[in-house]
Amino acid sequence: MITAGPSPIQPDPTPQRWQQLWRDAVRDPRELAGLLGLDPDVLAISDAAAAQFALRVPRGFIARMRRGDPHDPLLRQVLPLDAEMQASPGFSLDAVGDGPANAGTGVIRKYRGRALLVATGSCAINCRYCFRRHFPYAEQNAAAAGWSEALAAIAADPGIDEVILSGGDPWSLATAKLAALTDALADIPHIRRLRVHTRLPVVLPERVDAELAQWLANLPWPVAVVLHANHANEFDEHVDAAVARLRDTGATVLNQAVLLRGVNDSVDALAALSERGFAAGVLPYYLHQLDRVQGAAHFEVDDARALELHAQLAVRLSGYLVPRLVREVAGDTGKRPLRALSDGNQSTAG
Structure with missing residues (x-):
């Protein structure tokens, strides 16, 4: 007797909805200010910063911002400001050493x-602190020639057992294109795990549609989906639903955040982020010290304050709610725990 297999995930009746929402993203800083009832003249909006690194923010993410509040933590993450154009010693175009670690077109080995x-250079949102805001995506197009060079570089090294899809945001690609990539990766026998770094389930949760969930559920490896949320207000019922759909595929869902001045540099904000994420089914993973990329110096929190906040967080929360506080140092073989860095210990984390 032939037994029935699992019921396939049914396609959404409007499968193009997330693409339309992507196209409708706000790109004009003054339109963004108007939607929030703010005077653009008092926000220190920089046309030069917007020309260098464009504004892009989905309207659903804007709906989570507080109207009339120029210091809203979500607004602060996306608004191009004059501070980005100020010279900052110690800040560079390639803050984490991506260039020297390039092992093939779009493949970074650290x-x-x-x-x-680096599956794509596209993102649904442009975060002003992005460490790849100056990355040469046109020269590092992994999707070129059907991923051939990237796949060849991975296949040639049997020491690689985990592939991390990053970008840009890999889930900005059509699901059919993602499937073509993972089908090719499945032919490489030494790959045992897949990790996806994505902000889309947070900023554009409609992207987690039935087609994406079906693709994810059918992958042949254990999968970790690492989200990126920096503040509890980034979660709402739509994000909760997207996370639930991800978890239903069997994926492990984690969150990494960046410690950002004026956004989440208080123990209350960090605790709320961990607790709100966990309520949605997301485990805290990393709290990154800011990567020192040109244009982001105004977000930096000094190490002493970061360590103090992390210590307070460990006192307040259960251990599984406390993310690891780390910094990425160019040339290191892993993320470096901040306390170990301060103590001169060179141990690293995964």
Whole structure:
């Protein structure tokens, strides 16, 4: 007797909805100010900063911002400001050493056993602190020629057992294109895990549609989906639903955040982020010290304050709600725990 297999995930009746929402994203800083009832003249909006690194923010994410509040933590993450154009010693175009770690078109090798594949340069949102805001995506197009060079670089190194899809945001690609990539990766026998770094389930939760969930559920490896939320207000019922759909596929869902001045640099904000994320089914993973990329110096929190906040967080929360406080140092073989860095210990984390 032939038994029935699992019921396939049914396609959404409007499968193009997330693409339309993407196209409708706000790109004009003054339109954004108007939607929030703010005077653009008092926000220190920089046309030069917007020309260098464009504003892009989905309207659903804007709906979570507080009207009339120029210091809203979500607004602060996306608004181009004059501060971005000020020269900042110690801040560079390639803050984390992506260039020297390039092992093939779109493939970055920094850590033992792992290969990061820059799947695309596209994002649904442009975060002003982005460490790849100056990345040469046109020269590092992993999707060129059907991923051939990237796949060849990964296949040639049997020491790689985990592939990390990053970008840009890999889930900005059509699901059919993602499937073509993972089908090719499945032919490489030494790959045992897949990780996806994505902000889309947070900023554009409609992207987690039935087609994406079906693709994710059918992958042949254990999968970790690492979200990126910096503040509890980034979660709402739509994000909760997207996370639930991800978890239903069997994926492990984690969150990494960046410690940002004026956004989440208080123990109350960090605790709320961990607790709100966990309520949605997301485990805290990393709290990153800011990558020192040109244009982001106004977000930096000094190490002493970061360590103090992390210590307070560990006192307040259960251990599983406390993310690891780390910094990425160019040339290191893993993320460096901040306390170890301060103490001169060179140990690293995954």
